[in-house]
Amino acid sequence: MKLTVIQGKTNAVVKVIPIYEGSLDKKTSCGGLSTAIKLKNSGKFKESYGDIYTLAKEAEEGFVYRIFLGLGKKEELTPEKIRRATSKAVKEAMKLNETSVHMKVIDSPNVCFYDVIKAMFEGAVLTNYKFDKYKTSNNETKKFIEYFEIFKINEDNFKIAENALKEAQDIIEGNIIARDLVNEPANVIYPETLAEKAKEIGVKAGFDVKVFNKEEIEKLNMKAYLEVAKGSDKEPKLIVMKYEGNKEDVQNILGLVGKGLTYDSGGYSIKPTDGMKTMKSDMGGAAAVIGAMYTIAKQKLKINVTAVVASCENMISGGAYKPGDIIGSMAGKTIEVLNTDAEGRLTLVDAVNYIIEKEKVSKVVDMATLTGAVLVALGTTASGVVTNNKDFYTKLEIASNNSGEKVWQLPAFDEYKELIKSDIADLKNIGGKCAGTITAGLFIGEFVQEKPWLHIDIAGTSWVDSDKHYRTKGGTGEGARLLYHLAKEEQ
The missing domain is CATH 3.40.630.10 (Zn peptidases)
Structure with a gap:
């Protein structure tokens, strides 16, 4: 799997949006989360840890997908919870038969930025592992992820993210x-x-x-x-x-x-x-x-x-x-x-x-x-x-x-x-x-x-x-x- 980090937004087919509990409050949420607010109000998506909802929209060349991922309470997030949440998002993307996943960086008050990046990559890549080298044919329809990107990293943190990526790869x-x-x-x-x-x-x-x-x-x-x-x-x-x-x-x-x-x-x-x-x-x-x-x-x-x-x-x-x-x-x-x-x-x-x-x-x-x-x-x-x-x-x-x-x-x-x-x-x-x-x-x-x-x-x-x-x-x-x-x- 190819791994990368980018500073800005991404025009991705599959985009994962992590959401904390309470972040979809109408008084505090920004316009970019308006779709998630509607999903919450309709009962289709909760912000609790592990909750997930995929929204498909028709585009010129097929569909684009937004995977909304619940992180639960902000103060309760740990590196292991980040790994497992990322894993869940990657598995959801696999169901879509897509090979590329782009996930917005998780902002955490109690896990340092470096460890957030590491945990996200570990969760993504290790979920993608399968030992099937002795299969002479593979009739499974599920595709595995070939590309995983973390986006929306600010300029001040970009070098930290690159260093975290290197350690994550070695781990x-x-x-x-x-x-x-x-x-x-x-x-x-x-x-x-x-x-x-x-x-x-x-x-x-x-x-x-x-x-x-x-x-x-x-x-x-x-x-x-x-x-x-x-x-x-x-x-x-x-x-x-x-x-x-x-x-x-x-x-x-x-x-x-x-x-x-x-x-x-x-x-x-x-x-x-x-x-x-x-x-x-x-x-x-x-x-x-x-x-x-x-x-x-x-x-x-x-x-x-x-x-x-x-x-x-x-x-x-x-x-x-x-x-x-x-x-x-x-x-x-x-x-x-x-x-x-x-x-x-x-x-x-x-x-x-x-x-x-x-x-x-x-x-x-x-x-x-x-x-x-x-x-x-x-x-x-x-x-x-x-x-x-x-x-x-x-x-x-x-x-x-x-x-x-x-x-x-x-x-x-x-x-x-x-x-x-x-x-x-x-x-x-x-x-x-x-x-x-x-x-x-x-x-x-x-x-x-x-x-x-x-x-x-x-x-x-x-x-x-x-x-x-x-x-x-x-x-x-x-x-x-x-x-x-x-x-x-x-x-």
Whole structure:
């Protein structure tokens, strides 16, 4: 989609007019809104948030359309509400079979102009996303938007709008990278090809990528990771990405760890067929980390970031690990395996240990599609967070507000840690039926060496079964925008 901003008015076929609640009062409205006033008085259009009405007028070469978009109360508008409102307008334009949308800039008293522009573009472009590259024919009549313009920007704000557009493009591209990686089938994206994609993206964005093969992973003594990987014919790949944006402070490094299970059968604790159909998405954490690294590097943030993905498949074979096995880890701790479908945390603990011991990061964030329990607790609305550092979490909340990707902190009481203690090893990889998201997070927390740490479980937010505003069906790219905004807060 081509994006642009202009200063003046536009003679567009499809024009979106955002309207606040109360702005159509006859005493205060200008003549340009006279049509909207008539629609309101007739009951066809309300100014409440999300209300929408399209008016078609015949012109010399067809029709012109005016889409009136309700924004609700002016003081209640947020960047996320702007994204979703813009998304609704774009969807309305799609129904008209038009490929170009022109939207009047939203004037907000409580969202800065720069963030308004960013949010409008994010809402528009991400709504337009669809993964259909494997369709050999497409009989759908719906057209997708090829051009999106924000108009009526005054001269003083025009340069700000252009800068906001640039950041929006980088954020959008990072999110779409994550969506594409999640949506690709497991016969296309597996550890080797995921590593190749990371390299390609690193070259494009400007960060370094090193890939370790199985022999090198063995030399690193990453025993837990290798146990998960050994059931598959596909060789594991440890992907290490580095962006150095602040060479004056080389000791301060933000560490990102993404779960990289390119396919998860559950191993011998095998999933039912319905549970396996979307398990190509079990590398959503890795996809988010790679997408975030793209945006961080493209925006040239003044921060050092190292990201690690321990990529593999969790499969069944004569060599696969089994329930009841006791395995090692890079940190030296022993683990009793009670469920081979609790595999992601085994790869993550070695990746976390690696990023602390070998890459010397100052803080750690791990992001993973880790537990079904987070869906039970929070649904598809918010990602669950377990942390050992209040200040770090406060920055994540700011990043959440800026990105629109919701998070919710879960408790990390010592009583929960008791649930992952084993009678015959140092730890066990599941804590039982209760508090599954918390115990999974705290299992990883046993390996963070008291570094400030955030564990983000995106199992409920990384995939949607149907379109939900600008989160389109399939992989949502959840986490890519959140991690970028967290890095921005940390710089």
